[in-house]
Amino acid sequence: MYRKILLNTLICTICTMLMMTVASAEKASDFGMSSSAKESANAQFTIKLSGDNMKDLYAYEVKFKFDPEQLEIVKAESSFKGFSVSPIVKNDEITFAHTKIGNVKGEAGNIDISTITFKAKKPGTAKVNWTSMKIIDRDLKDQAFTLTESVDFTKLFSDIVGHWAKDDIMQMVNKSIVEGIDNERFAPNSNVTRAQFAALIARALELKKGSGKNPFADVKAGSWYEDTVKSAYAAGIINGVTSVAFAPDKSITREEMSVMLMRAKAYAAGVKVDSLKAGSLKGFKDEGEISEWAKKSVGFATASGLLKGRTASSFAPKKLTTRAESAVVIKRLLSGV
Numbered sequence: 037m038y039r040k041i042l043l044n045t046l047i048c049t050i051c052t053m054l055m056m057t058v059a060s061a062e063k064a065s066d067f068g069m070s071s072s073a074k075e076s077a078n079a080q081f082t083i084k085l086s087g088d089n090m091k092d093l094y095a096y097e098v099k100f101k102f103d104p105e106q107l108e109i110v111k112a113e114s115s116f117k118g119f120s121v122s123p124i125v126k127n128d129e130i131t132f133a134h135t136k137i138g139n140v141k142g143e144a145g146n147i148d149i150s151t152i153t154f155k156a157k158k159p160g161t162a163k164v165n166w167t168s169m170k171i172i173d174r175d176l177k178d179q180a181f182t183l184t185e186s187v188d189f190t191k192l193f194s195d196i197v198g199h200w201a202k203d204d205i206m207q208m209v210n211k212s213i214v215e216g217i218d219n220e221r222f223a224p225n226s227n228v229t230r231a232q233f234a235a236l237i238a239r240a241l242e243l244k245k246g247s248g249k250n251p252f253a254d255v256k257a258g259s260w261y262e263d264t265v266k267s268a269y270a271a272g273i274i275n276g277v278t279s280v281a282f283a284p285d286k287s288i289t290r291e292e293m294s295v296m297l298m299r300a301k302a303y304a305a306g307v308k309v310d311s312l313k314a315g316s317l318k319g320f321k322d323e324g325e326i327s328e329w330a331k332k333s334v335g336f337a338t339a340s341g342l343l344k345g346r347t348a349s350s351f352a353p354k355k356l357t358t359r360a361e362s363a364v365v366i367k368r369l370l371s372g373v
Contacts, residue, residue, distance in 0.1 A: 065089050065090055065179075066087070066088040066089060067086065067087050067088075067169055068085075069086070069164075070084050071188075072084075074188065075191075075206075076190075076191070077193065077197050079156045079157075080153060080155050081154055081156070082151050082152065083152050083164060083187055085098065085149040085150050085166070086146070086147065086148050087147055087149050089145070089146070090142075090143055090144050090145060090146070091173070092142035092144060092173035092174055092175075093142045093144070093147070093171055094140075094143075094172055094174040095118075095135035096135075096149065096171050096172065097132070097168075097169075097170040098168070099130065099169075100129065100130040100132075100152075100166055100167060101128055101130075101164075101165040101167050102128060102163070102164050102165070103128065106156060106157055106158065106162040107154045107155065108157060109123050109130055109154055110155050111152070111153050112132045112151075112153075113152075114149070114150045115147065115148040115151065117137075118135050118137055119135055119137055120132070120133070120134040121133040121134070123152075132150070132152065136174075154189070156191035158219050159192060159206075159209055159219065159222075160190065160191060162189055163186055163187070164186060164189070165186045166184075166185040166186065167184075168183060190206055193205075193220060193222035194220050194221060195220075196224055201361070201364050205222060205360060208367055211240075212239070213236060214236060214359075224359050224360035225358050225360065226359050227287040227288075227357065228356075228359055229284060229288060230274075230283055230285075230286050231261035231285065233296060234265060234268045234273070234274050234284075235264040236363075237273055237300045237369075238267050238268050240300075240369060240370055241271070241300060241303060243268060245263045245267055246263050246265065246267035246269065248266065251269060251279075251280070252284075253281060254281050255282050255284055259284070265284065271299075272309070273299045274296060275295075287357070288356065289353065290334075290343070290346075290353055290354070290355050290357055291326055291333070291334055291354070293337075293343070293357050294333040294334045294337040295330055295333040297337050297343065297369060298312060299333075312336050313339075314331070314332040314334075314335030315335045315336065315338055316335065317331060317334060320345060320349060320351045321349050322351055322352065323351075341368060342365055343365060
C-alpha cells in the first residue's frame, strides 16, 4: 500500500514538472522599440516596433505619447500586408492600427511590426513613449498590453555636429536657456554681447522680470533686453561700463564674463560676493593684462572651474566670448561647479 502511494506521488510530481517545462518553453509575447538615430541634424527619424514570440498576429492597434510642440508624425507603415488606418493624432496621443485581410494566418515568431517616421519641429530632445499594444488573432480574440517602451531623439543644429561644446549646448537648449539664431543654426563661434550674456544668466537663475527705474541711458525702453538688464541689475549681477551706460550691444570679454559669473554664483548661493574666495592668477603669464576690477572675479571663476584659460598658461582676459563658450559656462554655473 505504501509503495503504491509513493509511486502515485512520484508520477504526479513528474507530470507536474513536465507541464511546467512545456509552459516555460512557450514564452510570452514581448515587444520592443528602437530608433534609427539618437541624434542628428536631420529632423526626421524612424522608430521600429518589433514583437518576439508572436503566436497569431492578425491585427493590432498601437498608441504613443509625444509632445506635439516638439514632434509631428510623418507616416506610419506596417511591416506585413493588409489594411492600415492612418495615424490619428489627438492632443499628445497617436493611435495607429493595421489588419490583415481575408482568411489568412496571422504573423508568428520574432517579427517587425511597423515603422513610424517623425519629424522634429525644432532643435532639442524629444521623447516618444509606446504606451499600449492591442493584438487580435485570426479568430478575433484580443489581448491588450500596457507598455513602457520609449526612445529619445535629439535634433541638432547643423553647425554644431562634431563641435566640442555640442553636448553642453544641447543641454542648455533643452532647458530653454540658449537658443539658435534659427531652427538650423546655432552659430557657436559667433561672439556674445553683454546683453545676450546677461539674458542667459537671467534665464538660468530664473530671475523675475525687472521693475523700477532703468539705470542705463543706452538700454532703450521697449528693447528686447530691457527687462533682462533690469532684473540682472536688481539682483546685483551686472554693472555698467560707466555709471550711466551698460553697452548692451558690445561683445563681452572673458574678464567681463568672469565678473558676471562670480556675482551670479553669489546670488545663486545666497551669499555676498565679498565672501567668495579668489584663486591665484600666478599660473597665467598674461596676469598683468587682467584689469584690476576683474582680478578677483577671474581668480574665483578659474579656481571654481566656471572658466578655464584659453591655454594652460594664458587666460586671454580681453578676448571675446563665443556663443559656444557662453553655453558651457552657464551649464557649469547650473551644475554647481
